[in-house]
Amino acid sequence: MKASLEQLDNTLNSSLLFRQFSLPYFDAPYHFHPEFELTLIQKSQGKRFVGTNIANFKEGDLVLLGPNLPHCWKNDGIGLEGTAQSVVVQFKENFLGDSFFQTPEMSAIQRLLKSAECGVVISGKTRDRIAKEIYFLLNVPPVQKILGLIDILNTIAISSDYSVIDAQAEKHQLASIDLERINKVYAYIIENYTQEVHLEMAAFLANMTETAFCRYFKKVTKKTFLDLVTEFRIKHACNLLTQTDKQVAEVCFESGFGNVSHFNKQFKSITGQSPLGYRKLFQKL
Incomplete structure (x- = not known):
């Protein structure tokens, strides 16, 4: 896609x-x-x-x-x-x-x-x-x-x-050629971020080698390919934590992460809160 x-x-x-x-x-x-x-x-x-x-x-x-x-x-x-x-x-x-x-x-x-x-x-x-x-x-x-x-x-x-x-x-207004290329990658991530996402496929969609793609993606988006995938997964997890009563482990795996320890680390790095702390914060609002 x-x-x-x-x-x-x-x-x-x-x-x-x-x-x-x-x-x-x-x-x-x-x-x-x-x-x-x-x-x-x-x-x-x-x-x-x-x-x-x-x-x-x-x-x-x-x-x-x-x-x-x-x-x-x-x-x-x-x-x-x-x-x-x-x-x-x-x-x-x-x-x-x-x-x-x-x-x-x-x-x-x-x-x-x-x-x-x-x-x-x-x-x-x-x-x-x-x-x-x-x-x-x-x-x-x-x-x-x-x-x-x-x-x-x-x-x-x-x-x-x-x-x-x-x-x-608005931070990264792209030239038309970059917009079309990068959005092929975004579309691929959106379709697959709760499952496995492969750098090889992203590079193929951009018509680049993996090494060239990694340099290009970071230059255009100001973040790495893995950073973007993680960002989508954490945002998905935030929705699950605030909209459902699912356990942290369920949220972890449904958001595309392979283990709970890594999920907790990435979640706190991006949001500043643990998953349970994030849920409690929104329950008070």
Whole structure:
């Protein structure tokens, strides 16, 4: 599996797209595209991957993602047709002209779009209002869709109900050739990090020798391949510790680690807490 470059469908002769999906499961791979994307989950649950961030998602999840920010949604399982439902809005920043969002009146939206480079999740009353408006806009004329999208962006921008998903995303803005190559590797890790992940396969996906790949990966991402795999595994473990009552040993093995001692060491190194200490900390919140 590799991260694919998804192109906005221009065959509809429109500058933005509202699309509704009803599937047994979300089948889009870890991918990126030059458009902004606003995604509302109508039905389903599982894991949401944005950049290097892993989070649980469920019905009502609403996120705005910036251009070329890799992402995908992975369901907990495969159900019947209609088990996974979402509405996706895609648009380019210049869909109303190169300078539209640069005007003083659009300053709040401009700041929101900048934050979206790291992905933003919308919550609370703002999310509820936006969800209703998105449903309404699915079946209105194109001009009304445009006006509705501007209102949606402004509503989010002036609210306090959104937060950044992956603050690391803007630290390493990649050239297009690096973006496609590195995201093939990210996609491979996302599909396999709870099992065995092989450096040989990652190097193959990048079309490099293992030695050249290790140097290249560290230069581009500022971390080693093993560091990234461990980071995904620890984030998965954090979700299990806070969302389930599973024992530390179960969390260890389900997160892709081979032994509990190594897991405990890596967990404390990254989070500053032992697994049990981390769980207790969140239980107090």
